[in-house]
Amino acid sequence: MDSDYADDLDKRRSTTGYVFTLVKGPVSWRSTLQSIVALSIIEAKYMAVTEAFKEAIWLHGLTEDLRIVQEYIDVHCDSQSAICLAKNQVHHSRTKHIDVRFHFVREIVDEGDILLQKIGTADNPADMLIKCVSRIKFQHCLDLINISRC
Amino acid sequence: MRTFKNESIRGNRWFVTFIDDFSRRVWVYIMKHKDEVLDIFLKWKKMVETQTGRRVKTLRSDNGGEYTSDPFFEVCQDEGIKRHFTVRKTPQQNGVAERMNRTLVEKVRCMLSHSGLSKVFWGEALSYARHIVNRLPSAALNGRTPLEVWSGSPANDYDSMRIFGCSAYYHVTESKLDPRAKKAIFLGFSGGVKGYRLWCSESKKVILSRDVTFDESGMLQQEKSQEKEKQSGDAQQVELETSVIPIKTVQTISTEGDSDESSDEEDATTPATTQQESIATSKPKRVIKKPARYCNMVAYALPVIDDGIPYTYKEAVQSVESAKWKEAMDEEMKSLHKNQTWDLVQLPKGKKTIGCKWVYAKKEGNPGKDNIRFKARLVAKGYAQKEGIDYNEVFSPVVKHSSIRILLALVAQFDLELAQLDVKTAFLHGDLEEEIYMSQPDGFKVTGKENWACKLKKSLYGLKQSPRQWYKRFDKFMTEHGYTRSQFDHCVYFRKLLDGSFIYLLLYVDDMLIASKSKVEIDRLKAQLRTEFEMKDLGEAKKILGMEIQRDRRKGTVCLTQTQYLKKILQRFGVDGKTKPVSTPLAPHFKLSASMSPRTEEERKHLAQILYAMVCTRPNISHAVSMVSRYMHDPGKGHWQAIKWILRYIHGTTDIGLKFERDDIL
Numbered sequence: 001m002d003s004d005y006a007d008d009l010d011k012r013r014s015t016t017g018y019v020f021t022l023v024k025g026p027v028s029w030r031s032t033l034q035s036i037v038a039l040s041i042i043e044a045k046y047m048a049v050t051e052a053f054k055e056a057i058w059l060h061g062l063t064e065d066l067r068i069v070q071e072y073i074d075v076h077c078d079s080q081s082a083i084c085l086a087k088n089q090v091h092h093s094r095t096k097h098i099d100v101r102f103h104f105v106r107e108i109v110d111e112g113d114i115l116l117q118k119i120g121t122a123d124n125p126a127d128m129l130i131k132c133v134s135r136i137k138f139q140h141c142l143d144l145i146n147i148s149r150c
Numbered sequence: 151m152r153t154f155k156n157e158s159i160r161g162n163r164w165f166v167t168f169i170d171d172f173s174r175r176v177w178v179y180i181m182k183h184k185d186e187v188l189d190i191f192l193k194w195k196k197m198v199e200t201q202t203g204r205r206v207k208t209l210r211s212d213n214g215g216e217y218t219s220d221p222f223f224e225v226c227q228d229e230g231i232k233r234h235f236t237v238r239k240t241p242q243q244n245g246v247a248e249r250m251n252r253t254l255v256e257k258v259r260c261m262l263s264h265s266g267l268s269k270v271f272w273g274e275a276l277s278y279a280r281h282i283v284n285r286l287p288s289a290a291l292n293g294r295t296p297l298e299v300w301s302g303s304p305a306n307d308y309d310s311m312r313i314f315g316c317s318a319y320y321h322v323t324e325s326k327l328d329p330r331a332k333k334a335i336f337l338g339f340s341g342g343v344k345g346y347r348l349w350c351s352e353s354k355k356v357i358l359s360r361d362v363t364f365d366e367s368g369m370l371q372q373e374k375s376q377e378k379e380k381q382s383g384d385a386q387q388v389e390l391e392t393s394v395i396p397i398k399t400v401q402t403i404s405t406e407g408d409s410d411e412s413s414d415e416e417d418a419t420t421p422a423t424t425q426q427e428s429i430a431t432s433k434p435k436r437v438i439k440k441p442a443r444y445c446n447m448v449a450y451a452l453p454v455i456d457d458g459i460p461y462t463y464k465e466a467v468q469s470v471e472s473a474k475w476k477e478a479m480d481e482e483m484k485s486l487h488k489n490q491t492w493d494l495v496q497l498p499k500g501k502k503t504i505g506c507k508w509v510y511a512k513k514e515g516n517p518g519k520d521n522i523r524f525k526a527r528l529v530a531k532g533y534a535q536k537e538g539i540d541y542n543e544v545f546s547p548v549v550k551h552s553s554i555r556i557l558l559a560l561v562a563q564f565d566l567e568l569a570q571l572d573v574k575t576a577f578l579h580g581d582l583e584e585e586i587y588m589s590q591p592d593g594f595k596v597t598g599k600e601n602w603a604c605k606l607k608k609s610l611y612g613l614k615q616s617p618r619q620w621y622k623r624f625d626k627f628m629t630e631h632g633y634t635r636s637q638f639d640h641c642v643y644f645r646k647l648l649d650g651s652f653i654y655l656l657l658y659v660d661d662m663l664i665a666s667k668s669k670v671e672i673d674r675l676k677a678q679l680r681t682e683f684e685m686k687d688l689g690e691a692k693k694i695l696g697m698e699i700q701r702d703r704r705k706g707t708v709c710l711t712q713t714q715y716l717k718k719i720l721q722r723f724g725v726d727g728k729t730k731p732v733s734t735p736l737a738p739h740f741k742l743s744a745s746m747s748p749r750t751e752e753e754r755k756h757l758a759q760i761l762y763a764m765v766c767t768r769p770n771i772s773h774a775v776s777m778v779s780r781y782m783h784d785p786g787k788g789h790w791q792a793i794k795w796i797l798r799y800i801h802g803t804t805d806i807g808l809k810f811e812r813d814d815i816l
Contacts, residue, residue, distance in 0.1 A: 015776075019769055023559035025708075025810035028552040029769040031776040062553060062638040066560060067652055129773045132738040138770075139733075146809045147770055 002078060002126035003034075003048035005041045013037050014044035017129030018052040019145055020059055020073075026145045028055055031129040043098055045082035049075070049116065050102045056114050072112060076119035083116050158273030159356075165276060168194055169250055171210075173299035174288050176250055178280040180273045187216040192225065210234035212244050254279050264369070265315020267335070274347070278314050278338035310346075312336045316369045318348050321361035336364060463508045463592035471524070475510060478526035482575075483594055485684075486528065489578045492588065492604035494596060503589045503603045504540075505531040506612070528591050529612030540586055546617035549641035549658045554694065555710070555808065557642075557656055557665055561701075562708040562810035564651075566665045568699070569672050570691035574684040576660030580609035580619025617659065624657060627682055631675075647671055663691055698807075711807030712768070716800055723797055731802025732795060736774035740792045770806070771796060 004015040013036070019029040030051070038044035056073045063070060077083055085095060086105045108114050125144040127133055133141065142148070157163050162180040166187055169176045179190045195206050209231050211217040218235075226233055236243035257279035258272055267275075285305050287293045298304040312318070319331040334348035334357060345358040460466040466475040486492075497503060506528055513523040535541055561568050573579070587603040588610070590596065609616035625635065628643050633655065636642040643655040653666035653675065666672050679685050691699050700709040720726075774796050781789045 015773075017773065022556060023563045023810045023813050025555070025559055025562070025710075025808045026769050027555040027559060029772055031773040033776070033780060058638055059552070059556070062556060062636060062642070065634075065636040065638055065642070066556065066644060066654065067646075068560065128770065131773070132734070132736050132740075135733045142770055142806075145769065146811065147806060148809055149805050149807075 002124055002130050003044045004130040005038065005044045011037065014047070015130045016048040016051050017126045018048065018055065019126050019129060020055065021145055022059075022063070022068075024146045026147065028059060029129065030055070039097065040094060042079065042081045042085060042095070045077065045079040046085055046098060046102055046105070049077055049082055049086060050105050052077075053105055053108055053114060057108070060113060072115045074115050074117055076117050076124065078119050078121045078124045080118055083118060086116055157270065159270050160273065162273055165273075166190060167247060167250055167254070167280075169246055170198075170296075170300065171246060173296050174246070174290055175284055175296040175300045176254075176280055178254070178276055180276065184216045185219075188219070188222050188225065191222075195229070205229075206231055208232045208234060210244060210247075212236045212241065213238060250283075253283060257282065261314040265313075265335070267315050271337070271349070274337040274349070275314060281339060282311070310339075312346075312364050313366045313369050314338070317365040318346065319363045319365070320346075320348055320357060320359035331363065334359075336362075459512060460510050466508065466510055466526070467593070474524045475526060478510070478524040479508065479593065482526050482528055483591075485575050486578065489575065489608055491578055491608045491610060492606050494590075494599060494602050495587075495605045497587055497601075497603040501585075501587050501603075503587045504534040506588050506591050506610075507531065508592060509611075527611055530586075530588050530606075530610045532612040532614045532616075535586070535614050540584055541613070541615040542584075544614050544618055546621045547640040549656050550639055551695075553639045553642050554656060554658075554663070554697075557654060557663060558699065558708050558710060559810045560654070561665050562706060563812055564667065565703060565706060565812070566667055567669050567672055568691045568701070569664045569676070570688040570694060571662045571664065571676065571679065572686040572688055573660040573662070574686055575611075576683075577611050577613075577616040577620045578608045579683055580616060580621075580623050582606050582609050582613075582615070582619060584615070586613070620660075621657075627679075628655070631678055658695060661694060663694060700807075706812030708810045709807050710810075711805060713804050713807075716804045720797060720801055720804070725797050725801050729798055729801055732798045733802070735771040735796050735799040736777060736792065737795060740777075740788070740795065770803075771799065774799075 002017050004017075014034045015031065016034055017029075017031045019026050021027065032051075034044065034047055036047075038047060052075050056075055060070070060073050085098075086109050105116075109116055121127065122140075123144065125141040128138055128141040158180065160180075162182050164182070164184055164186075165178055165180045167176055167178050168191075177194060179194070181187070181190065199205055206229070209226065211234070213235050216222070223233075225231075241248050254276060258275040261275045261279065262269060262271060265271075284296045285308065287295050291299050295304060314336065316336050318334050318336045320334055321330060322328070322332050323330065332350065332352070334350045337347040337349050337356065339345075340347050340358055343358055345360045346362050348357045348359055348362065349355075350357050460469050460475065466472060466479075469475065509527045509529050511525045511527075513525055558568075560566060586606045588606055590600070590602070590604060596602070606613075609619040625640075629635065631645075633643040633645045636644065641657045643657070644652050646652055647666070647668065649668075651667040653668075653671050654664070655675070656663040656665075664672050664675060676685070676687065693699065696712060696715040698711050698713060700711065701707070702709075774792070778789055778792050778796065
């Protein structure tokens with residue numbers, strides 16, 4: 001997953017983008033404007049993580065129903081600070097305003113159903129879902145999630 | 151006598167007409183002041199008496215001051231001319247002159263308006279009008295012309311007449327290298343001279359010429375602009391003064407005709423130098439072309455494709471393919487009766503019927519097959535239903551696209567068999583819980599029972615609760631046969647088989663996908679379904695919800711594309727082979743914001759079509775589409791350009807799709 005901070009020119013909202021793959025192909029994706037204004041990059045990322053987690057829970061449940069054995073779902077995030085915020089109950093002036101509802105991420109991470117991991121920006125396919133990328137980067141993103149000519 | 155607000159080219163404002171009551175021949179004199187009337191009368195009297203050898207005996211006029219002046223009376227007394235006057239405010243008694251005035255002025259108005267000449271030419275036009283009137287048959291003369299009655303022989307100069315105001319080229323010899331002709335405008339004829347009266351707009355002079363070539367073909371419009379600048383006269387409507395000033399009527403008692411023409415009446419027998427020309431316009435017209443940017447816009451905005459699908463029963467019956475539509479409707483009725491959709495009853499008191507209508511569609515078969523299927527479906531007008539009376543619950547789940555993709559991923563991973571089934575008239579399987587009456591369908595009214603109503607037993611298409619009833623019925627069937635419904639997507643069912651593997655079923659309204667390792671199990675499920683519902687076996691899944699499924703079982707891949715659907719959209723938007731594709735769906739130079747939105751309405755539903763592609767198989771355009779959709783409630787030019795860009799991207803990548811590959815790790 002990824003997010004772009006305050007890229008909306010009208011209301012300064014941020015963008016959430018995520019894509020889930022199964023058997024190398026993308027099964028679920030989203031690119032959407034966040035519903036509230038984020039005050040910092042980390043907050044924007046954190047909100048994107050929340051959205052991605054919601055989807056991940058659903059996917060996890062469905063795949064379990066369909067008897068695909070998966071210990072956990074990997075969610076890759078390119079922001080180390082957002083990962084830290086999810087794992088540790090850090091509280092300081094920059095994060096104390098973040099709405100409780102986004103802290104359900106912490107609960108899930110604690111339970112261990114979903115694994116939040118770091119990914120380099122260069123290898124994050126969700127990049128193309130949140131901003132205009134160059135031709136080469138775009139092609140790279142497509143290759144990562146196996147979108148190609150058949 | 152009449153007056154015009156506009157002076158003529160020579161500064162005249164008045165005209166007086168003299169009419170011979172016997173021959174109805176008319177003379178017109180134009181003058182600057184009213185008091186010239188007496189002099190003109192004397193001149194005219196002399197001319198007429200000399201020409202005919204007879205004397206003016208009676209003069210009829212209205213009571214205008216210029217006719218009732220003392221000098222006028224004296225002259226008449228001296229000459230022994232009898233005077234007739236009208237009763238005050240009774241112009242009827244001077245009818246011949248009044249009607250002639252009207253005839254003349256109407257002709258003048260027409261000629262000026264047609265030629266586009268300015269109003270200062272009224273004098274010339276009047277003179278020409280008089281020329282024409284004297285040569286036209288008159289009802290008062292039993293169809294003879296005034297000139298014929300006057301002189302005993304008809305006029306013979308008709309072929310020299312031209313359209314007033316037409317272009318004329320008169321011969322000049324100025325120097326050896328100058329053109330031999332100059333352009334002028336035809337005005338009429340001059341009395342006593344064998345030649346045409348022309349107006350040279352360059353020198354602003356009236357020219358008399360014998361050697362003239364006329365061009366009447368251009369008389370349809372274009373003289374106007376040319377003449378406007380030449381004439382300084384103010385552009386006002388030709389108006390008649392409301393207080394009508396008297397007119398003279400002369401009653402010459404001329405019993406014998408005189409062959410000679412008056413001095414005023416020119417007999418223009420100029421040799422016709424004109425050549426035969428077509429009246430039809432020959433001026434080439436400029437082709438009006440819209441600016442290129444606008445052309446494109448319209449092409450995008452109006453993708454009207456006439457596919458010949460009727461909208462009403464009447465249209466279907468009258469259309470060219472009526473036989474096929476009729477056949478489709480018969481089939482639908484058969485299916486409805488087979489399912490015992492309704493009972494024909496008399497409508498109980500206090501109950502209302504809801505309407506119904508036919509909906510028609512042409513369906514293309516799977517890719518590769520060409521035959522078009524004609525479909526007709528009877529739908530109830532569900533919008534007339536009232537909540538609480540006609541229906542209660544309406545929610546019905548549909549499968550999420552993610553679920554379809556997950557299933558396909560499974561198919562790729564475990565190399566499952568994939569089958570597709572279609573339930574015929576799915577909604578008709580749903581049982582109706584409420585009591586609903588419907589009017590009988592068009593074209594299938596039972597004779598003798600036209601006023602009866604259909605009491606519905608099954609959920610017909612169009613009813614609000616139909617999808618729900620169908621889903622409930624199907625759900626019941628599946629659970630009875632040992633299938634479990636997924637908690638995460640209520641349209642996904644699965645069952646564990648004896649060997650530990652699973653059979654999956656996905657329902658999308660009336661389409662279903664079945665996947666399992668064992669072909670036998672799939673066939674068994676199909677057979678079970680067939681006992682309960684009317685099914686159509688589509689074999690191996692090729693296409694679902696507009697997505698094409700391509701499998702390569704050897705390599706273990708499943709590809710999901712929307713090539714056909716996208717090509718259709720592109721065609722609707724007018725994107726063709728000439729459009730240059732681009733490599734990314736959204737370029738950084740599109741800085742979209744709400745400030746680009748104009749306050750006007752524009753087409754927006756087309757974005758929904760791209761949106762669908764995004765939902766189904768295209769994560770790659772999802773960002774671009776989401777960017778653009780934010781402004782679709784109020785799209786501006788910038789947003790349109792972004793959409794065009796997306797379309798160009800799609801154009802270059804119609805065959806791209808999702809690919810699921812067997813993963814050995816899983």
